[in-house]
Amino acid sequence: MTWRRILVIDDDAAMRDSLAFLLDVNGFYVATYETATEFLNDVASGPVDCIVSDIHMPGMSGLELVRKVKADRVDCPVVLITGHGDVSLAVEAMKASAVDFIEKPFKEEVLLRAINSALKARPTKPADAAKLQAEARLADLSSRERDVLQGLLAGKINKVIAHDLGISPRTVEVYRANLMAKTNVRSMSELMRIAITAGL
Numbered sequence: 544m545t546w547r548r549i550l551v552i553d554d555d556a557a558m559r560d561s562l563a564f565l566l567d568v569n570g571f572y573v574a575t576y577e578t579a580t581e582f583l584n585d586v587a588s589g590p591v592d593c594i595v596s597d598i599h600m601p602g603m604s605g606l607e608l609v610r611k612v613k614a615d616r617v618d619c620p621v622v623l624i625t626g627h628g629d630v631s632l633a634v635e636a637m638k639a640s641a642v643d644f645i646e647k648p649f650k651e652e653v654l655l656r657a658i659n660s661a662l663k664a665r666p667t668k669p670a671d672a673a674k675l676q677a678e679a680r681l682a683d684l685s686s687r688e689r690d691v692l693q694g695l696l697a698g699k700i701n702k703v704i705a706h707d708l709g710i711s712p713r714t715v716e717v718y719r720a721n722l723m724a725k726t727n728v729r730s731m732s733e734l735m736r737i738a739i740t741a742g743l
Contacts, residue, residue, distance in 0.1 A: 546570060546571060548574070549566050549571045549574075549592060549594075549658065550573075550575075550576065551563060551575045551576070552578070552605070553575075554597065554600045558597070558647075559577070562575075579605070580603055594621045595621075596623055598636070605621075605624075605641075606635055606636060606639055609636070622645065623641045623644050624654070625646060634696055634735050634739075637732065642661045643660070644732035677737045677741035681737065687708070690708055691704055691715055694708070695719070695738075701715040701716060
């Protein structure tokens with residue numbers, strides 16, 4: 544078995560220790576950092592298979608870190624975690640090329656599944672193939688469901704989407720549930736990733 548190296552970046556020492564222990568007992572090599580800057584100063588210390596980073600940190604945020612990693616052409620998936628999650632943050636995270644976005648508190652298996660999915664996805668599929676696959680998962684959406692999805696992509700809350708479309712917030716909730724069911728996703732971040740990959 545080849546152990547994978549996971550880097551954990553979080554300014555909360557208790558969370559760093561907890562994640563390090565979880566990943567260690569599940570067979571990963573782990574290095575931890577208090578800030579994104581500390582990680583960037585040490586990025587050449589060895590190969591990196593996946594980064595798990597908090598999104599809200601002093602100095603450089605997790606979102607800024609994702610953009611920096613991409614700009615520097617570091618071929619490494621990034622999973623973002625946050626205690627202040629919302630749809631607009633998830634959209635920003637996906638557009639910045641994070642592979643997943645997880646809200647605290649989360650179950651251990653949710654994080655492990657996100658990391659393992661990110662590792663299995665390497666090397667990444669050709670962009671055209673990924674786009675076609677994403678489009679296929681959205682093919683059965685009605686025009687109204689697509690309207691709601693566009694609103695979610697714009698970071699709008701249900702109440703605003705409802706006002707824009709002239710429907711009730713409750714109806715928006717129904718459409719959101721339909722979106723999750725038709726695309727067979729388990730989280731809003733997964734839905735956002737599919738929509739962005741499809742070019743919506």
